[in-house]
Amino acid sequence: MKIGFDNNKYLTMQSEHIRERISQFGNKLYLEFGGKLYDDYHASRVLPGFEPDSKLRMLMQLSDHAEIVIVISAGDIEKNKIRGDLGITYDTDVLRLIDVFEQRGLYVGSVVITQYTGQTGADLFRSRLQKLGIRVYTHYVIPGYPSNIPLIVSDEGYGKNDYIETSRPLVVITAPGPGSGKMATCLSQLYHEHKRGIRAGYAKFETFPIWNIPLKHPVNLAYEAATADLNDINMIDPFHLEAYGKTTVNYNRDVEIFPVLNAIFEKISGESPYKSPTDMGVNMAGNCICDDEVCREASKQEIIRRYYQALNAQAAGTGTEAEVLKIELIMNQAGITTQDRKVVPAALARSEETGAPAAAMELPGGNIITGKTSELLGASAALLLNALKELAGIDHKEHVISPSAIEPIQRLKTAYLGSKNPRLHTDEVLIALSTSAADNPSAQKALEQIPKLSGCQVHTTVMLSPVDIGTFKRLSVQLTSEPVYENKRGYLRGISKK
Numbered sequence: 001m002k003i004g005f006d007n008n009k010y011l012t013m014q015s016e017h018i019r020e021r022i023s024q025f026g027n028k029l030y031l032e033f034g035g036k037l038y039d040d041y042h043a044s045r046v047l048p049g050f051e052p053d054s055k056l057r058m059l060m061q062l063s064d065h066a067e068i069v070i071v072i073s074a075g076d077i078e079k080n081k082i083r084g085d086l087g088i089t090y091d092t093d094v095l096r097l098i099d100v101f102e103q104r105g106l107y108v109g110s111v112v113i114t115q116y117t118g119q120t121g122a123d124l125f126r127s128r129l130q131k132l133g134i135r136v137y138t139h140y141v142i143p144g145y146p147s148n149i150p151l152i153v154s155d156e157g158y159g160k161n162d163y164i165e166t167s168r169p170l171v172v173i174t175a176p177g178p179g180s181g182k183m184a185t186c187l188s189q190l191y192h193e194h195k196r197g198i199r200a201g202y203a204k205f206e207t208f209p210i211w212n213i214p215l216k217h218p219v220n221l222a223y224e225a226a227t228a229d230l231n232d233i234n235m236i237d238p239f240h241l242e243a244y245g246k247t248t249v250n251y252n253r254d255v256e257i258f259p260v261l262n263a264i265f266e267k268i269s270g271e272s273p274y275k276s277p278t279d280m281g282v283n284m285a286g287n288c289i290c291d292d293e294v295c296r297e298a299s300k301q302e303i304i305r306r307y308y309q310a311l312n313a314q315a316a317g318t319g320t321e322a323e324v325l326k327i328e329l330i331m332n333q334a335g336i337t338t339q340d341r342k343v344v345p346a347a348l349a350r351s352e353e354t355g356a357p358a359a360a361m362e363l364p365g366g367n368i369i370t371g372k373t374s375e376l377l378g379a380s381a382a383l384l385l386n387a388l389k390e391l392a393g394i395d396h397k398e399h400v401i402s403p404s405a406i407e408p409i410q411r412l413k414t415a416y417l418g419s420k421n422p423r424l425h426t427d428e429v430l431i432a433l434s435t436s437a438a439d440n441p442s443a444q445k446a447l448e449q450i451p452k453l454s455g456c457q458v459h460t461t462v463m464l465s466p467v468d469i470g471t472f473k474r475l476s477v478q479l480t481s482e483p484v485y486e487n488k489r490g491y492l493r494g495i496s497k498k
């Protein structure tokens with residue numbers, strides 16, 4: 001993989017900048033962390049060289065000065081909201097995050113349940129946390145939030161919220177997902193600190209959009225594609241332009257809320273420390289791009305992947321046409337089509353040639369491998385096997401899986417598990433390969449190539465089963481699929497195709 005982002009420079013520069021912001025506010029800073037604090041795979045895809053845990057590693061450099069407060073909305077607890085990338089509920093993710101942070105030597109001070117109105121699920125979660133020895137605080141719904149500033153900045157507004165006891169200069173406010181109430185938690189604390197005569201400040205750490213690269217840079221366009229369901233829009237920060245005469249990039253929600261935030265700051269402490277939404281940010285990622293062309297190309301590929309995800313979601317009934325159309329517009333702005341993803345035309349050509357579902361993979365060296373549907377293997381399973389053979393230097397005519405390893409799996413599926421399809425899925429072909437490796441050196445050599453699949457690009461001409469999708473995800477393969485069900489002919493009606 002070509003590197004376009006200097007991760008070491010980022011770790012140093014970002015931690016230094018946060019230290020400067022802490023000192024600006026008398027050694028007490030509430031830092032709202034937008035996006036994912038841990039496992040930020042979007043950033044690692046569009047900024048090659050950025051490690052998924054970079055932000056966490058950066059915080060580890062500040063571990064002696066930092067404590068983490070995790071916030072979760074009572075409403076999200078009540079409706080068992082799922083974190084899409086991990087498939088777990090938000091409350092379960094809170095416990096996971098606590099474990100991750102503490103294993104890295106970071107101090108988790110407490111959990112805040114926000115937007116509380118007496119939800120039973122929130123009460124049960126609070127009790128569970130307290131039994132684990134975790135401090136829990138409660139913040140309430142404020143009528144008219146965020147526009148009713150006189151009520152918000154009063155004893156009946158922020159004043160009703162629990163005051164979060166903190167002990168370190170940097171308080172990182174993070175959450176399992178958006179809409180959890182991170183900003184409101186920070187502002188509530190500023191109110192309580194001011195009432196106690198303690199000087200404290202607020203800042204925001206949001207990786208995207210990157211404020212000091214062009215508005216229509218593919219990295220920023222990829223962020224818009226990633227948030228198509230939220231309808232976030234990148235825009236020039238008009239407040240920063242007016243105050244400093246400099247063009248910077250922000251997104252619509254921060255620009256829209258800034259006048260309200262400014263008024264809240266002034267109501268709390270008599271003046272606002274910031275002249276623009278950009279001023280509030282501390283993100284240094286734009287300063288650490290070391291190869292702009294690499295990041296541009298990686299981001300264009302991410303936009304195409306997001307487009308296919310939106311198409312698949314629409315086909316499955318979980319997405320909307322509006323998301324698809326928005327990403328099509330972003331693709332037009334970036335000057336790309338689906339044909340710019342090399343594995344797409346390769347998979348479609350293979351499918352047309354064989355008259356059946358097919359798949360294609362781009363290997364680390366750039367060469368394209370395909371897989372077709374057969375009586376023994378589905379297209380994705382065949383692709384996986386062909387790719388491992390190619391990486392191991394094994395002739396494609398050589399059988400690395402013996403029939404004796406395949407037949408029992410097929411019999412189990414059809415005779416005992418009720419499946420009508422005897423063809424092996426991706427996980428099953430890997431199991432068969434590992435079984436054959438005990439007696440076949442070639443199978444063992446192919447099996448040893450699995451780590452090299454990480455980061456490879458794959459496209460399939462039909463939507464895959466959850467099993468196959470999960471296998472590719474665990475292999476860290478970046479997958480896209482045509483919005484077509486295998487048991488239907490052609491493209492689904494009503495789905496746009498670029």
